[in-house]
Amino acid sequence: MKDIGLITSVSIRNNLRSNIIVAVLIAVVLICAISLVLAFCLLAIAPAMKTEIPDRHTLEMFLSVTIYGACLIGLGINMNVFAQTMMREKSRGNITALLATPLKASHIWTGKSLAVFLPGLVLGEVLGLISLLAVNYIYFVPRIGFLINPWMAISSFVAVPIIYLGLSLLVHIIGLAGKPATANVIVQVFLPVFAALMINLGIRHVLDAASWLFTVANLALSVIIVVIAILLRPRLTRERIVLSC
C-alpha cells in the first residue's frame, strides 16, 4: 500500500506540474459543464417549472441527468487529458526504470491508475455538487423545496466514479502491457459514447435517470469494467511491459 501511495502521489504531482495542461483541463471542464447545465436548465428544467404544479418526478429526472452529466464531464475530460501520460512515460523510459526497482508491476499499475483517477474524482464530485446546489437554489428551493433522491445521488456520486476507476485500471493495464495508443482511443471514445448513451436513455424514459434501475445499470457497467481489468491482470508482467515500450 505504501508503494502504491508513493507512486500515486508522485504521479499526481508530476501530472499537475504542467501549468498549461492544468489550465486547459480546468477551462475545458468548466466550459463543458456550464454548457451542459445551462442547456438542461434552459431547455428542460425552466419549461417544466413554468407549469402551475411542476411534476416532481420529471424535475428529479432532469436534475439527475444534469448532475450525472456534470460528474461525467469532470471525470471523463480529466481522464482524456491525463491518460496520455502513460504513452509519454513509456517512451521516456520512466516505466522501465520503475520496473527495475523492487516495486511490483501491479503496484505501478494501481498507482498510475489512481493518479489519473483521483484528480478527476475531485473535479467530477465538485462539479456534480455545484450543479446540484445551483439548480436546486435557482429553480426548486423557492417553489417546491430542495430536490434530491438517493438513486440520483448514488448514480452520479458513486457509480460514475466507480466506472471511471474501472476504466482507469483498464486503460492503464492495456497501456502498460500493450499499446498506450489503444488505451488512448478507448478513453477518447468512451466519454462521448457513454455520455450520449446514458443521457439519452435517461431523458427518453428508457431508463428513468432518477430510478434505481438507472443506478443498477451504472453499477453493473462499473462492475463489468472492473472485472475486465482484473481478468487482464495476469498479462501485467515485467517482460510484457518492457517489450511493449
Next chain:
Amino acid sequence: MNAAISLEDVRKTLGNREVLKGISFTVAIGDIFGYLGPNGAGKTTTIRILLGLLQANSGNLAIMGQDINRSAIRMRIGFALDPDGLYDNMTAEENLGFYARIYRVSDVGQRIAELLKAVDLSDRAQDKVGTYSKGMRQRLALARAMVHEPEVLVLDEPTAGVDPSGQIEVRQIMLNLAHQKNKTVLLSSHNLDEVQRICNRIALIDRGEIKLYGETDSLRRGMSSGTVVIETASEVPQTILDELKSLPKLGLRENQEKRLIFSPQEGMEVSDIISWLTERRVKIEGAARKEATLEEMYSAMLKEVEQI
C-alpha cells in the same frame, strides 16, 4: 574470483529470433566491465535480463551470488538506462527523493545532498530536470543509480549523446564509484575509446554470441602480437607498395604517408619486413610491434563475423 555478476549459457528468444545464444561471462567484484557490441547484438537484452526486466529462457544468472529473480536482489543493483527515465517536470531533488523512498533509504535529505554534490549538481537541485543538458541528465541518472548505495551498477550507454566535456565528467564519476567505493560496474557502450580508458575487463557480443572476453590489456596484447609498424623517412613509392600488396606473407594492412602497418603471417619476423624494404632502398626510421586499440579489436571481430 569473487563474482558480482555471473551468466552461464544464457539464452533468450524474442518472437522467432534467438537474441542470446548461450552467453557466459563473469564480472568480478570491483571490476569496471565493458560490454560492447553493434546495434542489435544483444547488449540491451542482456542488461534487461540482469535487471529482471526480461526472463531468460535458459541458463544460470546470479548477482552477488543470488538468483536475479528474487526481488530482494534489486536492492543491491543500481541502474542507468537509455532513455534515462527521469521525470522532466520534477526537480533533481524530487527525482532522487522518489527513488530514495522506493528503496526505503533512511535520511533521504542527507543522502540526496551527498549525491547531488558527488555529481556536481547541487546548484541545480531545485531546477526541473526538463531544463537540464544531456550531460547533466546522465550525471543525475548516475546519482539515482547510487541512491540506495548498491553493490552493482548496470549502466547502459551512460555517455550517449553527451558532449566531450560531459563525457569526461560522467567517466570520472564512474571511475570514482568503482575505485573509491569499490562498486562493480557493468558498462554497456558504443564508445570504444571510453571503454578502453576505464574498463579493466570486456566482453564483445555480436549476434547474440560472446566473441571476445577477458582482461582488456591482455586481449589487446594478444591481438597486437602480429601488428608491426614501420616508420619510413619518406613516402614509399607506389611501385613498392604494389609489390608489397602482392605478398600476403608480409601482410601490408595500411599505408599512412610515412607509416606502414603490417599484419605478417606466422613465421615472419619484423627483421624480415625491414630487410625486404631496405633491399628496395626504403629508408627506415623506426620499427615496432604495436598494441591493438579496442577499435581495431572490434573491427577485427566484426570482419571475422562477416566472413563467417
